Amino acid sequence: MTMTGRDGAARHDAAVADLVSRYRALPPGTRVRLAKKTSNLFRFGGAEPTGRLDASALSGVISVNGPARTAEVQGMTTYEDLVEATLPHRLMPLVVPQLKTITLGGAVTGLGIESTSFRHGLPHESVLEMDILTPEGELVTATPGGEHADLFAGFPNSYGTLGYALRLKIELMPVAPYVHLEHRRVDTADLASVISGVCGPDAPDFVDGTVFAPGEQYLTLGRFSEDPGPGVSDYTGQQVFYRSIRERRTDVLTVHDYIWRWDTDWFWCSRALGAQHPVVRRFWPRRYRRSDVYRRIVALDRRYGFSRLAHRVTRTPQEEMVIQDVEIPVERLGEFLDAFHRDIGITPVWLCPLRLRGKRSWPLYPMQPGELYVNVGFWSSVPEEPGQPDAHNRRIEDLVADLGGHKSLYSTVHYDEAQFWKHYNGPAYRALKERYDPHGRQPDLFTKVTGSGGA
Numbered sequence: 001m002t003m004t005g006r007d008g009a010a011r012h013d014a015a016v017a018d019l020v021s022r023y024r025a026l027p028p029g030t031r032v033r034l035a036k037k038t039s040n041l042f043r044f045g046g047a048e049p050t051g052r053l054d055a056s057a058l059s060g061v062i063s064v065n066g067p068a069r070t071a072e073v074q075g076m077t078t079y080e081d082l083v084e085a086t087l088p089h090r091l092m093p094l095v096v097p098q099l100k101t102i103t104l105g106g107a108v109t110g111l112g113i114e115s116t117s118f119r120h121g122l123p124h125e126s127v128l129e130m131d132i133l134t135p136e137g138e139l140v141t142a143t144p145g146g147e148h149a150d151l152f153a154g155f156p157n158s159y160g161t162l163g164y165a166l167r168l169k170i171e172l173m174p175v176a177p178y179v180h181l182e183h184r185r186v187d188t189a190d191l192a193s194v195i196s197g198v199c200g201p202d203a204p205d206f207v208d209g210t211v212f213a214p215g216e217q218y219l220t221l222g223r224f225s226e227d228p229g230p231g232v233s234d235y236t237g238q239q240v241f242y243r244s245i246r247e248r249r250t251d252v253l254t255v256h257d258y259i260w261r262w263d264t265d266w267f268w269c270s271r272a273l274g275a276q277h278p279v280v281r282r283f284w285p286r287r288y289r290r291s292d293v294y295r296r297i298v299a300l301d302r303r304y305g306f307s308r309l310a311h312r313v314t315r316t317p318q319e320e321m322v323i324q325d326v327e328i329p330v331e332r333l334g335e336f337l338d339a340f341h342r343d344i345g346i347t348p349v350w351l352c353p354l355r356l357r358g359k360r361s362w363p364l365y366p367m368q369p370g371e372l373y374v375n376v377g378f379w380s381s382v383p384e385e386p387g388q389p390d391a392h393n394r395r396i397e398d399l400v401a402d403l404g405g406h407k408s409l410y411s412t413v414h415y416d417e418a419q420f421w422k423h424y425n426g427p428a429y430r431a432l433k434e435r436y437d438p439h440g441r442q443p444d445l446f447t448k449v450t451g452s453g454g455a
Helices: 005-024 080-090 104-109 150-154 188-198 242-246 255-257 268-272 277-282 291-304 306-314 328-343 393-402 417-423 428-434 445-449
Strands: 032-035 052-054 060-064 070-074 092-095 125-135 139-142 166-172 178-186 206-213 216-226 248-253 319-329 349-354 373-383
Touching: 005 052, 005 060, 005 125, 032 188, 060 080, 060 445, 070 080, 080 092, 080 166, 080 268, 104 166, 125 150, 139 150, 150 291, 150 428, 178 188, 178 242, 178 255, 188 206, 188 216, 188 328, 188 393, 206 242, 216 242, 248 255, 268 291, 268 373, 268 393, 319 328, 319 393, 417 445
Parallel strands: 032 052
Antiparallel strands: 060 070, 070 166, 092 166, 125 139, 125 166, 178 216, 178 248, 206 216, 206 349, 319 373, 349 373
């Protein structure tokens, strides 16, 4: 939904006033979550909040300023709707996370990444200002400087425990109608150095990679173009994008289809639901070939235990879900992949180079400015180790810490409390919590992401 002009601003102001009023009317001690239709978190279970506030009126694009390359966006707006509003202006957000129903507010209070992240960092780095509803019920405007600069810097990776972004002003970048792709196979021994090289001064517009098996990995380099070339591919029908990486050296997509190339099949995870089987795919409605549909199927399975029951009936080992994104310094990438292939064995694996955009650091996700990292994403399950249902996830967490990396918090977390605050800057978080949530209206970050404080 796009709102325009004074009417759009007025509708936004009215929606904010209504939400703030309803929030402040909740009894003291009520822990709150803003209700939305979809979720991209993979933390299931935990205590449910006692209050839910409908925030659906805050899910639109307020305005797009083409000459200034900026947009004002409500916090619950999905990237699908945001991209729909910006592309007619030949603009897009600097970083568009891979899945359509990720919200802008969610990507900023959590983390998001994509193939522009080697150049533009994370979504919060293109935010110019935010209106945030704090746990105390205050509405504050946070900017890089000024009275609430501490909240602006500490909001990323706080996952709603320091408040909710109701309005964000963000930078946009220009686009061309098409993206030309090169799928380049890279030897294992050269992978880190090639990634460092392609992310250098003469870098393309987009860089990511796919590991199909130990020793078989590809980097995909994308460049904007005004020219469709010999023909434009469509991976929203019978063809599957990730398979094309092995099959084609070059390719062309519209910019819209490039942005959402992973969403149609949830990267490759739709195969586990049968959606890539040619017969099933022919009858699976195109409108339901979406990441949010697949995620709801998984959530139902987790809720009702169909898979666990099937394993009991067939006397096969129960499965441990291993769904993680981690950031590894590029020079340690080979060590991580060697250990991952040996001890975990999931394929394919996604690679996405990442470098903070500016010189500033962000206290709750402390990466080194100027250092190139590689996000490694893996989303599958493996047989449980007897008596150790979380063994593989714990092994990954230890490995990431040993290599000087970081782990995203959208999925399961197994650190103990001391380890957690060591990795996510406990002193800085506690100072923010004391200022913006002195009465503990929201759970703290450790409580929330370890499952005892609600999703």
